[in-house]
Amino acid sequence: MTSLTNTALPSSADAVIVGAGINGLAVAYELAKLGVRNVVVIEKGYVGSGSTGRCGGGIRQQWTTEENVRLARESVELYENLTSELGYQTFFRRGGYLMVTETEEHRAAMREAVALQNRCGVESEFLEPDRCLDIVPDLNIARIKGASFCAGDGTAYPFSVVWGYARAADRRRVKIFSQTRVTGIECDGGRITAVGTDRGRIATPIVVNCAGPWARALAAKVGLDLPNRQERHEIMVSESLKPCLEPMVISLSNGIYFSQSMRGEIVGGIGDPEEPGWEDPARFDTRSQLRFAVRFARALCDLYPAARPLRMMRQWAGMYDVTPDHRPILGGVPGLDGYFQICGFSGHGFMLAPIAGKRMARHIATGEPDDIVTSLSLARFERGDLQTDAFVVG
Numbered sequence: 001m002t003s004l005t006n007t008a009l010p011s012s013a014d015a016v017i018v019g020a021g022i023n024g025l026a027v028a029y030e031l032a033k034l035g036v037r038n039v040v041v042i043e044k045g046y047v048g049s050g051s052t053g054r055c056g057g058g059i060r061q062q063w064t065t066e067e068n069v070r071l072a073r074e075s076v077e078l079y080e081n082l083t084s085e086l087g088y089q090t091f092f093r094r095g096g097y098l099m100v101t102e103t104e105e106h107r108a109a110m111r112e113a114v115a116l117q118n119r120c121g122v123e124s125e126f127l128e129p130d131r132c133l134d135i136v137p138d139l140n141i142a143r144i145k146g147a148s149f150c151a152g153d154g155t156a157y158p159f160s161v162v163w164g165y166a167r168a169a170d171r172r173r174v175k176i177f178s179q180t181r182v183t184g185i186e187c188d189g190g191r192i193t194a195v196g197t198d199r200g201r202i203a204t205p206i207v208v209n210c211a212g213p214w215a216r217a218l219a220a221k222v223g224l225d226l227p228n229r230q231e232r233h234e235i236m237v238s239e240s241l242k243p244c245l246e247p248m249v250i251s252l253s254n255g256i257y258f259s260q261s262m263r264g265e266i267v268g269g270i271g272d273p274e275e276p277g278w279e280d281p282a283r284f285d286t287r288s289q290l291r292f293a294v295r296f297a298r299a300l301c302d303l304y305p306a307a308r309p310l311r312m313m314r315q316w317a318g319m320y321d322v323t324p325d326h327r328p329i330l331g332g333v334p335g336l337d338g339y340f341q342i343c344g345f346s347g348h349g350f351m352l353a354p355i356a357g358k359r360m361a362r363h364i365a366t367g368e369p370d371d372i373v374t375s376l377s378l379a380r381f382e383r384g385d386l387q388t389d390a391f392v393v394g
């Protein structure tokens with residue numbers, strides 16, 4: 001991949017994408033595919049070094065708002081063909097998602113959500129607790145009040161997906177510069193004119209903020225105050241087991257999620273809103289904590305007792321980029337021509353990025369409005385058009 005070497009930065013580009021996570025690379029690839037030439041991606045670390053390379057790889061269509069169900073469905077359709085589209089094995093696998101709950105309130109919400117999902121063409125089903133055992137025989141259903149299952153949901157391997165996008169973008173002449181930091185964004189008369197980096201300046205009429213948890217800091221460089229905040233999340237991987245767990249399991253009650261990778265490892269995490277500094281914006285702390293290991297192990301062994309003999313091999317942390325309604329921010333900003341953003345995905349940016357990148361690329365390249373991009377624009381916070389999905393798990 002020649003453009004990932006340390007060649008000199010170009011002095012100009014037709015579009016500069018900030019961030020080589022899944023969103024930055026998806027939009028870069030889609031822009032190039034639409035015929036936009038001279039697309040440059042700038043990454044301060046390495047490809048996938050932000051949230052993407054730290055995520056659980058879960059991809060689900062079981063949501064409670066029509067917008068999320070529709071977006072997730074379109075994204076899954078893209079994931080289905082991504083390996084052949086990118087010419088790179090993404091390890092996308094439809095193992096299904098089993099969502100469980102311990103409350104009557106969620107049980108009722110699940111029934112309603114399944115009806116909505118079915119109306120949107122997603123083949124999910126509501127399950128009584130004992131039916132969960134057909135899907136995960138070792139599940140502890142003692143406290144489960146209800147569940148929903150969608151066989152069409154699944155997982156992919158995050159690094160393979162970003163490498164796949166990076167290689168496919170590279171073949172379309174996108175230039176990806178890693179270990180390069182965007183230090184400033186220049187505008188003149190309400191238009192983007194250039195991006196400053198620690199390796200030189202690139203004149204450009206378009207900049208796309210795909211900086212993940214750093215999106216707010218980047219937006220501040222053009223005077224924008226995004227409402228995003230950062231949340232610390234830990235995740236772990238165990239030693240390998242023979243294949244025993246087909247779907248991703250997720251609990252709406254305590255937020256635990258876990259699946260089995262193709263190498264046999266159990267991969268999973270759990271949010272911890274009580275953790276000191278959990279949403280401290282100044283604290284990009286990705287160190288591992290014993291607190292997580294204990295909390296996760298207890299919750300895992302409780303819901304999935306078969307995991308009791310397992311040893312954890314590794315744990316790590318990453319940041320969610322969270323907006324007040326847990327929906328991403330897409331699109332441009334009035335009065336600042338050429339500035340676009342694709343950020344604020346909370347814990348579901350990996351699953352939505354293929355469709356977000358595709359829709360945003362079309363919007364940027366053609367200038368045509370896109371209904372989802374309009375609905376998810378920054379202006380919604382001024383309009384007060386906030387709708388939170390009840391199945392956001394933190």
Ligand SMILES: Cc1cc2nc3c(=O)[nH]c(=O)nc-3n(C[C@H](O)[C@H](O)[C@H](O)COP(=O)(O)OP(=O)(O)OC[C@H]3O[C@@H](n4cnc5c(N)ncnc54)[C@H](O)[C@@H]3O)c2cc1C
Pocket residue numbers: 018019020021022023024042043044045046047048049050051052053054055056057058059180181182183210211212213214215218233234235269317318319320342343345346347348349350351352
């Ligand atoms: C523990 C954990 C588990 C998760 N599990 C899931 C899951 O199962 N399913 C799911 O859908 N989502 C999950 N997510 C969320 C998902 O990872 C993110 O929503 C998604 O990866 C965001 O992708 P991105 O490309 O927008 O951001 P990122 O991957 O963070 O990429 C942004 C990039 O921008 C770069 N950057 C920032 N500032 C600059 C700058 N000034 N100059 C140059 N480069 C810069 C960063 O280095 C980074 O590489 C999880 C997240 C975490 C932390």
